[in-house]
Amino acid sequence: MLPNDLSTALAKEIDPTLAAQLIEEARSLEESFLLRRWKYTELDGGRFAEVSARIVYHADSGNLSLTKSVDDCLKYVDNGQVAHNFPEKQAAIHFAKVIRSIYKLRSQRGAVHVSPTYTANEIDSRLIIESARWVLAEFIRIFIKSKPEEVASAIRNLARFPQPLIRTYVDTPLLQSISFTAEEEVLAHLLYAEEGLATNDLTTRIPKDASGIRRALGKLSSGKYRQIVTRSSRWYITDLGINRIEEKIANEVAP
Template sequence: MSITPATALAALPEGLRDDVVESFNHIVRNYREHRWEPAELNGGKLCEAVFTAITGHIDGQYAERSTKPRNMLSACQALEHKTGASRAVRIQIPRMLIALYEIRNNRGVGHAGGDVNPNLMDATAVLYMSKWLLAELIRVLHDLTTEQASRLVEGLIEREVPHIWTDGSKKRVLKSKITWKQKALLLLLSESEAISEQELFRWSEHSNASRFRREVLRPAHKEKLIEFDEIESTVQLLPPGIAQAEDLVNSI
């Protein structure tokens, strides 16, 4: 059975799975909104959730919710002695947890008196360490490649995009006086996976499907903003498209 973002963490109890995904999405959302301190603070919550998950993986029994060890450094170092487990869960993931937890606790985020105030550089480190941790957790749970696990992590990101309204079944762009390409990018930014060409066309409220394909989708594909699969009729944002869409969100 193929692994999807929805099933990537299915091995974890629901409460623990929610702790992992929600803390990760808080980091992503706050980073996107340039809220450095909340982004860094949620790094600590993710550490606790991932620590609980890998401890359960090693012991063969998961806790229902994440718990905070009395001393994160000592608890992570103790995992190195669990010789029956893989190096990833004994050493590599715990050492990354220590680094991430250090930013949360001793860089002016969790407590007063740190060396620096919350900032873009530290928040960026938190974001990418968090993505790495989640990808490694998924890789270990499913014996995947790093590339496969990384793609699943991107699929877990909740994209709450300003100017996009939804009732759960359809979406609308609320901002007027932007181009059709910009509308398409905003709509795609609100999705974590590929969607059908027909769905994107309906959501955009363009009047002509052939022109939408010819004048919006194909040029955006050529610019490497989207991956437009004309055989499967699916559309997905590429990294340059994500960057352009996020710039658009911040400018309108």
């Protein structure tokens, strides 16, 4: 069975610093995706690609670099005029293609550069996270030589959040925890909803007393808290609200 600490296991086969960075970026990527923070998923994917490229370069060239760019790392893999030491030659070529696609999507589809026609979305984020999972699974297969089912379990366990914060049942989103206060449930649903929610939406989705939910809205939007704002009869979460609910979620799943 795979050990719980993937970075320790990988550090026995690849550079320890790169191993620790890889797992940390993979964890950040998984958590951003589960929280539906699409822009952050793309940015985390870019950092994951950088670390992955350096791991491939180190294994293929024998040279360690903690700063070499993705393009420079992968150019070495593509160069037929140099010696290659990667355990599986064809795997190195596949790594180069997938890592480039993650990195280019992150930089060319709007997560890095402001675009008038594009904003980060779930479809792009799904492509990035599944590509990153494939890269990580291949690293584990090649360097640790684990069984596919053990690799899948290890990757699922990377995120601190064991399941999506909110799951939709017959068109109605439901918060999958019973420990949240009315205020925290409001914040959780607004974090999930990209287009904001009306008061009636919140009272329908939150299985608590409607008057309590309205009091929570008043408190959260007050000058003292400023964790939500209303625009055109819809509620939106602010950065202060995001910070509060993310801390709650982290505490909810802390060991």
